[in-house]
Amino acid sequence: MALTREQMAQRVARELEDGFYVNLGIGIPTLVANYVPEGIDVMLQSENGLLGMGRFPTEEEVDPDMINAGKQTVTARDGAAIFSSAESFAMIRGGHVDLTVLGAFEVDQHGNIASWMIPGKLIKGMGGAMDLVAGAENIICTMTHASKHGESKLLEQCNLPLTGAGCINRVLTDLAYLEIKDGAFHLVERAPGVSVEEIVEKTAGKLVVPDHVPEMTFEA
């Protein structure tokens, strides 16, 4: 079975370490915040200028001056800091954020990522994504492994205009967890019940498969 969005978020959350500063993109990455493992403290960075994003506010707590990068109303947790956009991107470009999780349309075996523009469709902009991928050492991309029509999104070379070049080192799809190194995808884990054959079939880029590929496990 392909992973659900929640399971994808749960799997990514296992990569969190105590004391990490983490930037989560919109969509599945946002859900990662719901699965921070017990006993681990992470600080969420929101690129509009908030380090230490808290929970959504209650109706009484809603404050138009407190939003996240997705423009949702939020709160600040204890120990949070608020600053300007330049300071925020100094943290991001300066490599101070420990982990970035973001979605993508395509990634390729060279670590290139395309996530912001589909030619011919309306282009809304890259927001902070280009800065995030240029600045982070440690990025996990979350995406579906293939399109609805079965076309692979893990490619030899991205077809769409890039968000960043040579910057992605880990990918979690609905079928598998993979690392990107030495010009290839390396299969690390597979979703429960998903065969290695299916992953091979749906990966267009170069794929290295070890002898044993463990299945991910999730608590019911």
Next chain:
Amino acid sequence: MAGFDKRVGSYEEAMDGLESGMTVIAGGFGLCGIPENLIGEIKRRGVKDLTIYSNNCGVDGFGLGLLLEDRQISRIYASYVGENALFEQQMLNEEIEVVLTPQGTLAEKMRAGGAGIPAFYTATGYGTPIGEGKEVREFNGRHYILEESVVGDFAIVKGWKADRYGNVIYRDTAQNFNPLAATAGKITVVEVEEIVEPGELKPDQIHTPGIYVDRVIKGSFEKRIEKRTVREG
């Protein structure tokens, strides 16, 4: 206006000197911390052919979206646009030129412009359409592109509190691009919720020192929320 007293009495006075064809740098992120009333005054003046630097372009009928109604903007540098139907329409009709700019690069363009630095190298956008045609240099084995900074004819800023010397503090995430915009205007206009007596703002807590600020005005603000998200209390 005497000495260091930056206060002006009306919005008309606050935007005095704004002409068609000028470049305006605006603070705000989405609808958070936007200079609502200064935008309203730009609309009232009917100036055209403006170049805007702002992270976003408001929504239909609010924020910078208001300036689309009479086609006052001919070019915008922004990182994310198209939350409004009118914007999409003008973009598709090529009535408005959109220069999509990575968010951190946009912030740095303002910061550098205000700090007297004409251009800077950044890795952001290298190898992407944003880097095309830009000078590339290699430092320590990594590629960087040259991005030019910006100085606006006007900067429009939304603060929380200011004193008459133009010292400003911002509230929560309504800070965003505002302190950067404030440094990068030939004429910087700040509208705030409250003007306090000099000395009330602690000197070491001022976000924007008055040296950057030319005009201060107190306004009242709608503070519209773009995406209200709540949890059960």
